Amino acid sequence: MNEERVLATYLIETPYSLEYAAAVMAGEQSTGTFVAVPGETAFIKETYGAKVVRITELEPALTPSLPGVKPPKEEANLVFRRGEVVLSFPYHNFGPSIPNLLATVAGNLYELREFSGLRLIDLEVPVQFTEKYLGPQFGIEGTRRLTAVNGRPLIGTIVKPSIGLALDDLRGLVRELALAGIDFIKDDELNGNPPYVPLKDRVKAVMEEIERAADKTGKKVMYAFNITGDIDELRENHDAVVKAGGNCVMVGINSIGFAGVSYLRQFAEVPIHGHRNQWGAMTRCPALGMEFRVYQKLSRLAGVDHLHTNGLNNKFFESNESVTRSVQDCLTPMFRGNDTVMPVLSSGQWAGTAIESYRSMKTVDVLHLAGGGIMAHPGGVAAGVTSMKQGWEAALGGQSLAEYAMTHAELAQAIEKFGRP
CATH class of the missing domain: 3.20.20.110 (Ribulose bisphosphate carboxylase, large subunit, C-terminal domain)
Structure with a gap:
């Protein structure tokens, strides 16, 4: 299986821990959903799952940047943690396709209620994309x-x-x-x-x-x-x-x-x-x-x-x-x-x-x-x-x-x- 991967870097804001939020992102955009389902085997997760590469903590915010967040029930005094998260996605999940790449790195992430802020700030794709996409001609x-x-x-x-x-x-x-x-x-x-x-x-x-x-x-x-x-x-x-x-x-x-x-x-x-x-x-x-x-x-x-x-x-x-x-x-x-x-x-x-x-x-x-x-x-x-x-x-x-x-x-x-x- 091709081991080439896409790296996507995000700025996130969440009332949850950054580690938990990053794991939600990785699962939602690869092999997971809100509940475990039949067929979600260890092999599937290892072969097709997104991985959290790096988390860099930033200064937190006292109020949410976006509406609609669902805070943890156990936290009375909310702090909206902010951080930079790098996720790695297997290239073989979507191949050389910009539309399907976007569905992965910029899809339903924005709607997740675990986040009061989420922004895609950088993207690195493998050279295989140039086999299909011609780039600038002039x-x-x-x-x-x-x-x-x-x-x-x-x-x-x-x-x-x-x-x-x-x-x-x-x-x-x-x-x-x-x-x-x-x-x-x-x-x-x-x-x-x-x-x-x-x-x-x-x-x-x-x-x-x-x-x-x-x-x-x-x-x-x-x-x-x-x-x-x-x-x-x-x-x-x-x-x-x-x-x-x-x-x-x-x-x-x-x-x-x-x-x-x-x-x-x-x-x-x-x-x-x-x-x-x-x-x-x-x-x-x-x-x-x-x-x-x-x-x-x-x-x-x-x-x-x-x-x-x-x-x-x-x-x-x-x-x-x-x-x-x-x-x-x-x-x-x-x-x-x-x-x-x-x-x-x-x-x-x-x-x-x-x-x-x-x-x-x-x-x-x-x-x-x-x-x-x-x-x-x-x-x-x-x-x-x-x-x-x-x-x-x-x-x-x-x-x-x-x-x-x-x-x-x-x-x-x-x-x-x-x-x-």
Whole structure:
């Protein structure tokens, strides 16, 4: 029997002893249930049972983080013990299957009444998963090759308003952005295949403008078309983009699932831009869900080439420290050096976030998206694109924003507008 195992690390909170709680987790997700059943032999337990590898005690809590916990009857003064638990699962319980892996490491654990908090914080899977899951096809190197951008971050934007534009308005915006020298444009996650502007019509209009601009500038913008839909729509949507000369597709990972991403990856001819909308529901509560470290590993296995991480000083709940860790996780190889993905910085971004991003992340291998930071620039869209480039020029040159803005009008206008030099 194959002795390869999966290691899953959890943060738990429980009114029971950590040892008891860990044993409940291991049993519930392998060979056990709430009562002994016929057939649960010593051989079955030894061959298929999960094992507790390590328990690290942390500071306890006086109140439960989550509702619904069932405390021990014998304890009058409850203490909610917290700890880090590592469980080991036999690989042969589920094989190279992300859906069945998730049923094991992130299944009914969250509902167990022995816990007032439970969060999956890391996951290590054996290399056998790469025999089925193809991982990133283009990643950072392939994206740079297609966009001809080296030595600096890719600068991009999102079509706004989020719900999309009428075709004539979209044409004008794409034309202006492409002629301004932007590297990347994407559909918003809200704009998929709406009846008022079907995807096929959007693809045709956008690619005509991109090709015309490329004839003038010699630079072909990468445009991530949102092809999110039901599984049976993915190939048709992908093929429509490729047939029109498109060079990127985008999917909402949580909308189509990891299995949907893997299916798309099997025939994808262009990079897959992975959007993580709905992610907040999976992670915002610190005592529930999973860490991005786990999520990005599964997304990479499934085959995305770009993955959203949020940006510094974003409009969402996520801290700058968390964003920086997420970027570093995306850039850390899993099995081989070429299985990293391009982190995508977004949310509340403008030229002024470049310096702090470079200082904290220490990399130029990011795709830096600014929606309002480009679209709402007082000098117009083209000036917004230029200001983003100037922000990164200042960062890479070791200059302050204020200093660089003295000789760069677009950056000065951005500082005046967005007000965070």
